[in-house]
Amino acid sequence: MSPTREVSVVLPAYDEAATLADTVEITLETLESFLPAESFEVIVAEDGCSDRTPEIADRLASDDDRVRHYHSDDRLGRGKALGQAFRAAEGQTLVYFDTDLATDMRHLEELVERVRSGEYDVATGSRWVPGADADRPARRGIPSKGYNRLVRLFLRSDLLDHQCGFKAFDRGALLDLLDDVEDDHWFWDTEILVRAQRAGYRVAEFPVEWTPQGDSKVDLVRDVFGMGSQIVRTWWQLSVSPRLTRRVSMTAGSVLVFVALALMLVYLEPAAVLDAITGADPALVAVSAVVYLLSWPLRGLRYRDILSRLDYEGDIWFLTGAIFISQTGNLVFPARAGDAVRAYVVKARRSIPYPTGFASLAVERVFDLLAITVLGGSVLLGLVATGGTEEVAAAIAADVGTVTIGGETLNPAAAAGTAMQVAAGVGLVAIIAVAVIVVNARRDTNLVRRGVRAISNDSYAEYVAGVIERFVGDVERVVSDRGAFLRVGFGSLAIWTLDVVTALLVFAAFGIEVTPYLTAVAFFAVSVGNLAKILPLSPGGIGLYEGAFTIIVVGLTANPALTALVALGIAIVDHAVKNLVTIAGGLTAMAWLNVSLTTAVAETEEASASAADAGDEAA
Template sequence: MDGPRDGSGRDSAPRPHATESGVRADGGDAADGDVAADRGGPEAVSVSVVLPAYNEADTIEATVETTLRTLASFLAPGSFEVIVAEDGCADRTPEIADRLAAEDDRVRHFHSDERLGRGGALERAFEAADGDVLVYFDTDLATDMRHLEELIERVRSDEADVATGSRWIPGNVADRPPKRGVPSRVYNGLVRTLLRSDLRDHQCGFKAFSREAFDDLKTEVEDDHWFWDTEMLVRAQRRGFAVAEFPVEWTPKGDTKVDLVRDVFGMGSQIVRTFWQLSVRPRLSRRVGIVAGAVLALVALVLMTQYIDFETVLTEVGDADLALVGAAAVIYVLSWPLRGYRYRDILAELGYHERVGFLTGAVFISQTGNLVFPARAGDLIRAYVVKARRGIPYPSGFASLAAERVFDLLTITSMAGVVLIGYTATGQTAELARTITGAEGAGRVAVIVALGVGLVALAAVVGIALSARSDRDFVRALVYRVSTDSYADFVAGVVGRFVDDLQTVAGTRRGFSRVGAASVAVWTLDVVTALLVLAAFQPELPLVELVAVSFFAVSVGNLAKVLPLSPGGVGLYEGAFTLLVVGLTPLSAELALGAAVLDHAVKNLVTVIGGYASMLGLNVSLTTAVEETREVREHGEEAPELD
């Protein structure tokens, strides 16, 4: 389908599945030259008003008529146009807008077969508009139309480059129901604080832009939905454009709903993204990254002191058998090539074949990043490494990492479940329950987190398995129970792609068995490492009991680390490990705590040494990798190749 065309016959910026009435690809009969002649030529139009419309069949005709009548009261004939930016409507809005455009040459209609988002629809219409003053307001006419002349004149007189109505200027606060007012105040407060905006109201649907300001800002604004106008206002202020905010009389029309997906995840994530781009990224450099990494490492140590008595730990560690500790380190080193083999098999299921040595290095680097950066940001580094060094696309890199994580969760949950069954059979479950419920602090939090993560992991695997056997899109149906907004479409698409890729990896017997067997081997060696460290403290436990408590404590401890509550899971792993060892054995808390800290320290030390060696070998910077993967998630762009 042709892209939209304006009245002069020139092509505007193309958008998929979009047309303008008068030059409709589906059979409109108005000629380009006729439309231009009727308007007196595009140079006669100085003001373009865009009405963003999504399923507005009940109101769009009255809104267009009111808009034309108001504009005609203070603008010369032929100097304005009204554009209905209809955004993939599912009702009669397109037919009504077509008729209005055919009956009045001051009206134009831009149609899209697919949802572009409010921002996308506005931007497309503004690009094709003829006016030098670009205006839009919501089609429900919540803002009193007597303010339209002031809005336009603020920009047309060169008083301002951008003008916006405000419902929150002191002395003129709109009477809004709490369901609208409270979220609006919180949202505007966050924008003012985090994005350093001087405006009171960023979401009032009553704004005007000069052509110069719009053309300058449109390439920088990334959101194409509800955050679009907020981002325009924020970036306009940062670029030095004059932004005028004036009070308007505003009356809420109809009802609204707080959309969880859009308002919390959508708008909130856009504020964070813009804050990162405007306030954080410009200050980043390699030196800053190194300093930040050192600070985060220091913070991790401080966090550790909140959970651990270092005097006790040092006393217990000093009495440990160093030969067994060394053997534990060797065993843990052997687990890393197995991680490389497993990652090779995951990528092979997705159609990519790489050497184990390279992939082991990539795993080392990403795990080292998790020890330095918060919120498991190191996981993203692996996708960067395989893209930059082997050309594996980012979506495949992210999918392979997600598949690995699911196998990890399933394996350690299964290990913990098997041991728990054994404890139940021997009558120790009640004692374990009393230990957990009576504990306080990090240990109890860690175990509760571990149980929750384990249940979620099992539920996710069951859900994925069921969805693989059905033609129904369960993911989209579940998301739509929360929201049907376009952000919900985005979330459903992301989760759906993840499920599809996971089914690709685990959907064959060969793939599931190879990756599953490697996961069992990896985590068995992880447990053996902890077992040898615990044995180094001479606990005087029967071998069967030592093995059982090691499997259970390590499994639950690693489940507790899944949520990024502290860098590298510091404190959570030690808390869960200590609590379970003390609850299931006659060992003292001091001994259990010393073993937990030493076990985690050995594993982290091996990880850091291997990670930095791999970074030197592959010439990879952690800070560069994290920055590039953030850009990919935000923009969908390809990251540059490494030098």
Template sequence: MSDVEVSVVLPAYNEEATIERTVEVTLETLASFLPADAFEVIVAEDGCDDRTPEIASRMASEDDRVRHIHSDERLGRGGALEYAFERAEGSTLVYFDTDLATDMKHLEELVESVRSGEYEVATGSRWMPENKAERPAKRAVSSLGYNTLVRLFLRSDLEDHQCGFKAISRETFDALRGEVEDEHWFWDTEVLVLAQRRGYRVKEFPVDWEPKGDTKVDLVRDVFGMGSQILRTWWQLSVSPRLSRRVSMAAGSVLVMLALVVAVGVVFDLEAVFDAMSGADSRWVVASGVVYLLSWPLRGLRYRDILDRLGYSGDTWFLTGAIFISQTGNLVFPARLGDGVRAYVVKARRDVPYPSGFASLAIERVFDLLAITVLAGTVLVGLVLTGGTDQIAQAIAAEVPPVTVGGETIDPGAAARTALQVAAVVGGAAVVAVTAILLSARRDSDYVHRAVTAVSNDSYADYVAGVIEQFVGDIEAVISDRSAFARVGVGSLVIWVVDVLTALVVFYAFGDAIRPALGGVITPALVATAFFAVSVGNLAKVLPLSPGGIGLYEGAFTLIVFGLTGIPAHVAFAISIVDHVVKNAVTIVGGLASMAWLNVSLTTAVEESREANEVEAAAATED
């Protein structure tokens, strides 16, 4: 049985210039208040590529009190500490930064606070009134802001969570390590927060501290890494425990139903619009829903082709269900948060990494925009050649008074011109984006890495750049492959043609109301108008201003239909509502059915998908 009571871990990454001196000072300080056989010093060398391993091994061979624990792969600071603590022999586990920024005169108080049994956790603090700490402005502002957020969101009573000078009992470490998720810079903060939440005694005491070397405060690491970890921990500790699966399913279903009610309630001339809607043939309205339903397996098939090109398999029906759920989420939550739901579903059920999951969504969006642009552009060329675009604006400006949509009064003529501008700008942006990706796919360049590291010199930026590069690379993998490009592109066109056919069936349901203006029901002019109206309406929905684009779609659709066909504005608006409600209703029913089939809670999926926004710290370097 070992006599070691105290294990001091020195997390080291590329510390060849200082590690020997740090170990010597640590041994000398420990020996001043502990018996010679009561402590050990462990160099937790985390995948170094300098002489640190060689130095640590030599010191371990020369002194039995020194141990060298090596990791071939980068574990991150938290990961390296856990790895070493698990292999340490002492009942009191200690660590501090190898730069010895904290005055070593405090080491005895740190160790004895836990070794004596008075506290389970002890930590030095640079923010207590009694201490002496030199803080460059960049460090001070960052540290003060970070600690304020931890106290505010995570209800911590401590002043300083980041000071690299801490001790914890073996029993407490064993009890908490399974709950700690971070593997890098947030690791010790998470330990402190969890220790307080679990009722362990935590001692915070002032230390004299002097920074050594240049500050390593970093934009990418600190903002994306630490900030996202605070939000993740807050969600897990304060929100998630209150969300049972039953509560989540109920809340998600209620929100979905409310979205449907909102969709029906968006009107500007309530009586006239309802009169027009009541005159529609319900049989053809139902038929339009059946037509629209046919597009969903096509969406699943297209998504399967995209994932297959990225190296991940998935059956069409499962992927169709995942799309149903994510699109339902987009109806419920603003800013297209439902897209994250699909990334979560394919990660949880098919092990598709988040970067690839979001890349597959981006690919789908690119092809959707291209397909819509092709359809709208074909009609737009004809309108430009025949003066039809001016006809839209002039007809609306001359015949329609100002319209209130979403509580805001707009000039219909100006709105018509805006709708056309949206189509042109968004469509053009889609083409430019795809062109850029296609060009990039054929070059061996490192634009992403250079852009990210331009604002950050920390190696954490390398990890962030790697995530972005994987995302862009996945998009390029599909777009740069001619066969995949053609297959997914044709599938996208067919999907949107079915979307237009759905609208045409809705038009047919309003046959009596539109016949006087058209001299018939489904005329060639109406078919062209439907393609343009549906395309522009969906381009307007690109703007994440409302759940499911409710209001945006109807406004653009109405302006186009009225301006090109002469169908009364209130009838055109009624058609747009029915068309959008039919499509949203099919989406909602399919989403609820898919949630039940795949046992997925919408709110839980949104919660879990936030993980995609956390830039994990495991691959970053030692501070």
């Protein structure tokens, strides 16, 4: 559409029935004070309102041909509503400001003219530059300054205020930027400004007089979950992803996989590993590795059952390879980034859509947590509740005191006590999460949406609730089918049973007699150790898995040969065997399937976006 007006002002409106008419009237009057009467338009971008805003916007548009009403039946989100309205606008200079008119309208001419004159491509009001007059109470000002500092630090922005709802754009510049802006909600303002700077557009930030309207406050879902995750996503897209060329990916992928071996030894202290292995029967250690390897086809079989319930098929060996690759990624990359690699692999090699890949992974994680919680979590919660872990920790401290490994001083009691507390928390969360999913599947009331609304009244909460609901719905599809639930559930128990058998063979390699009682203790120790290592909180370079394993084995056995140091050595070798098998399997699977680990991680960005888009369409 060729521009027929010089200036288009977009007013984002969500349930603004009480103020919309006055806002439009003031906007028209202000524009008339410095622009010819027919050279501008005002667009009400009404975003799925639940009050009388649509009727009022229709009336305003019928009364004045300079007013247009852009309606949406569904809630789009503030950013998406703005983007669609801007694309439909006619003006060469595109402007928007919040309908509460928090920014004094005497600044509107300055805002428009900075872009209309051709001096700048983007202009934004600011509450933090020198000369600004913003009445910001501490409960709003402190979070705002903290947020803007994070944006400046991570996204290398030169601006002081990214969220002031008072902005103007050159039409060509904005339309050039909109296709790359992904956020549909409150982060839209920040993303458009950051991308404008990165693209080399001239951005003006000028002081305004600003008075807060309403009782805005920090919102847990919107500000922490929403805005924080969007900063990370944009940082990855602008600062990391462009550097991941094919050559860099292939080189880095090869290096990182081999570095994972070194990192594993550094994490577990090489001297401790060597000391622990000394005297152990290498043949039994090798047998333990073979037994652990046998659990991997079971993982592939379980994953096939999950995908089948989600209406997709896959062969066991390919799926086993995909799991090997993703678990290897978890050893190499932080924050379990390898999990998302599996969605990429099954999409790239078997055309399983990203949403299904992510959903199947989430279902698998739920059953993993459920299985290890069933194996050890109930007893652990009882020990923590009765203070039993503190007594065991004290006994270990009296027996061993502190241990120096590789120049690091480790207090086994403190490390193990922390591990037990973390494991108990994770186990409790797992139990509650599964209970909520099962109860939600049998009730008409939407517990997920009710829970999210209880901690947030922001519109962004609806989006978050939708994401959680889609995840819960996928889990419910497996849980609601008795046959699928039993197959996946028993498969999970079998997988973790082999994990325990691996540990028992390591016990035997250290000359410890494997009795029925020790077998029960091993089930408990391995289960809690896997719950504990979800959070990397262990001091002294020793993992939480080792700490939890040690405290349980020593505390619950009376074998004089099983001292704390021996138990720690067994835990180290057990964990090392499992990591080595995982890396070896990951290398083999990457060669077989021709997958670059870092390329797969880079593709996670596309995967996440595709999954979100598909979810929005389904909703």
